[in-house]
Amino acid sequence: MKKVTLLFFATLRDITGERRMIKTIPDDMQISGLKEMLVDEFPGLKEIMASVIVSLDHEFAFDNSSIPVDAEIALFPPVSGG
């Protein structure tokens, strides 16, 4: 098992009610597994998960990305700066 930090922004923060969480996850868990785990914990995420963007240590991550120890993982909707 390993520890990771999760950050939630914008609608993701509203749905989870969390800004930052520390989670312990299985060593072989990839981003897809992490998403499934979060949908189980926060069912409100289910509908939007297909368009949720994930970053891993400040780089975009994808379903088959593996997760390093102490990773900082952020989840957010498509960006809307400008």
Added chain:
Amino acid sequence: MVGETICKITESEVNLDELLGELSKNSTGAVVMFTGMVRGVTEKNSPHDTSLLEYEAYLPMAEKMMWRIANEIRTRWPDIESIAIIQRTGKFLPGDPTVTVACSAAHRDTGVFEAAKYGIDRLKEIVPVWKKEFTSQGESWIEGDYIPQPGE
């Protein structure tokens, strides 16, 4: 001649005259500056009035992605001298400037117009910043529609 690269998230208003000075060198003959601001009245698509926009950023990643965009600009338009990509966060009223993208070059036909446009277009795709819109109907997050692909 490669000049300055300024990439930052800030709460402060950008002083455009000062920025113009920072982006100009002896060899500079053209600066294109784009400034985005809060639009109070939207007429296209779903017409509505905006009373306030609140911006938040995932700061370290936002600045990292801005640097990525600056590098992309330099690869595509090698004659660009200086680049500024500056996004403000906080609460803003109609008429307030919220973002500035500026590029400088020796001449106007170096791609400097296209480079500045590319900068603001890419910012709206990959820089993790979000805005919440407040209208007379309530408040809601505005979401973009770009999903980054592997390699971005």
